[in-house]
Amino acid sequence: MRPLTKLFLGIVAIVGLLDAAAFALLLWPVPEAMTYYQDQSQWLQPTLLALTGVTAAVFVIMLLVAILRRSTTSRLALQTPSGELTLDRRAVENTVTKAIVAQHPVGQVDVSVTMRRRQVTRMQVNATSIQRDGLTTLATDIEQTAKDAVTASLGVPVKRVNVHLEPASQQQKGAVRVV
Structure with missing residues (x-):
C-alpha cells in the first residue's frame, strides 16, 4: 500500500474513532463531558457535526464500492x-x-x-x-x-x-x- 494511502486511511480512522467517542459521550451522559460540551458548544458542536459528515461520507463511499465494484475470482x-x-x-x-x-x-x-x-x-x-x-x-x-x-x-x-x-x-x- 502506498504511504499516502496509508496516511489517508489513518486520518479517516482517527476521525471515525473521535466521532464514535463523542457520540458515545452524548449517549452515556458523563457530567464532566456534558458540562464541557455545553461550555464549548460554539465550536464543538459544528466540529462534531463535521466529523459525523466525514464519517457518513466514508461509509457511503464504502457502500457504493461494495455494491458497484465487480468482483474478481480465482x-x-x-x-x-x-x-x-x-x-x-x-x-x-x-x-x-x-x-x-x-x-x-x-x-x-x-x-x-x-x-x-x-x-x-x-x-x-x-x-x-x-x-x-x-x-x-x-x-x-x-x-x-x-x-x-x-x-x-x-x-x-x-x-x-x-x-x-x-x-x-x-x-x-x-x-x-x-x-
Missing part, C-alpha cells in the same frame, strides 16, 4: 459442449508463461492474472530480457503473445496486458566471477 469458467469447465488462475498464468518463454528471448518470466468469471481482465507480465536492444518492440510482441495464448487456447477475451521488461545486466548480482 477460477475462470469456460462453457464447453459437455458442460462448464473451470480453470484455476495458476493454470492460466502457467499457460501464458510457457508461451512467452517459448517464443521470446526472455528469462525469469512472472505472470500475474486478474480474472472475472468469464474473462481475463488484466495480465501483468514481468520479465528479464536476454537482449539489451529493441526492448519496446519486444514488449509489444510479448503483449501480443500473452493475448494470443489466452485467446487461442482458452477462447476468452483479454482486456489489458501490462508488460514490464528489465534488460539483463552483464554481471548478475551475487554471481561469482571467475578470472
Whole structure:
C-alpha cells in the first residue's frame, strides 16, 4: 500500500474513532463531558457535526464500492459442449508463461492474472530480457503473445496486458566471477 494511502486511511480512522467517542459521550451522559460540551458548544458542536459528515461520507463511499465494484475470482469458467469447465488462475498464468518463454528471448518470466468469471481482465507480465536492444518492440510482441495464448487456447477475451521488461545486466548480482 502506498504511504499516502496509508496516511489517508489513518486520518479517516482517527476521525471515525473521535466521532464514535463523542457520540458515545452524548449517549452515556458523563457530567464532566456534558458540562464541557455545553461550555464549548460554539465550536464543538459544528466540529462534531463535521466529523459525523466525514464519517457518513466514508461509509457511503464504502457502500457504493461494495455494491458497484465487480468482483474478481480465482477460477475462470469456460462453457464447453459437455458442460462448464473451470480453470484455476495458476493454470492460466502457467499457460501464458510457457508461451512467452517459448517464443521470446526472455528469462525469469512472472505472470500475474486478474480474472472475472468469464474473462481475463488484466495480465501483468514481468520479465528479464536476454537482449539489451529493441526492448519496446519486444514488449509489444510479448503483449501480443500473452493475448494470443489466452485467446487461442482458452477462447476468452483479454482486456489489458501490462508488460514490464528489465534488460539483463552483464554481471548478475551475487554471481561469482571467475578470472
